[in-house]
Amino acid sequence: MDIAHKLRYEGYKVTPQRVAIYEVLHGRTDHPTAETIYRELHEENPTMSLATIYKTMDIFAKIGLVQIINVGNDSCRYDWDTHEHSHLVCTCCHRVDDLDGLNISAMVKTVEEISGYKIHDHHLLFDGLCPACRKAQSH
Numbered sequence: 001m002d003i004a005h006k007l008r009y010e011g012y013k014v015t016p017q018r019v020a021i022y023e024v025l026h027g028r029t030d031h032p033t034a035e036t037i038y039r040e041l042h043e044e045n046p047t048m049s050l051a052t053i054y055k056t057m058d059i060f061a062k063i064g065l066v067q068i069i070n071v072g073n074d075s076c077r078y079d080w081d082t083h084e085h086s087h088l089v090c091t092c093c094h095r096v097d098d099l100d101g102l103n104i105s106a107m108v109k110t111v112e113e114i115s116g117y118k119i120h121d122h123h124l125l126f127d128g129l130c131p132a133c134r135k136a137q138s139h
């Protein structure tokens with residue numbers, strides 16, 4: 001994904017800050033918070049504010065570049081991977097993992113049949129204890 005091209009195509013300005021924010025997020029699997037991204041970018045971009053990161057992520061989400069995962073308590077995590085997948089949240093260490101292999105389209109079809117709604121979005125999130133925390137708690 002060429003971020004500069006995508007921003008321009010959608011009518012947004014390509015700024016060094018926007019590019020830096022996308023580059024920090026791209027390719028990682030830990031679904032960072034805005035604060036995490038802020039901390040990682042702060043040293044090289046001392047003028048970048050936390051608000052800029054929130055605003056930039058909202059733009060990215062609007063144009064389909066990132067997925068915003070609301071993990072509850074007004075806490076958001078960001079995912080550059082926008083293909084359809086679900087998430088697991090550990091209630092102990094707060095890690096967020098990807099979950100693939102669920103038949104989401106079948107689930108959506110069932111929901112439509114039951115409710116009569118035409119579904120156009122869904123947010124599937126599973127809370128639990130991750131394998132590492134389960135192991136730690138069993139000792």
Ligand SMILES: [Zn+2]
Pocket residue numbers: 090091092093094095129130131132133
């Ligand atoms: Zn955990």
Ligand SMILES: [Zn+2]
Pocket residue numbers: 031079081085086087097098099
């Ligand atoms: Zn994900």
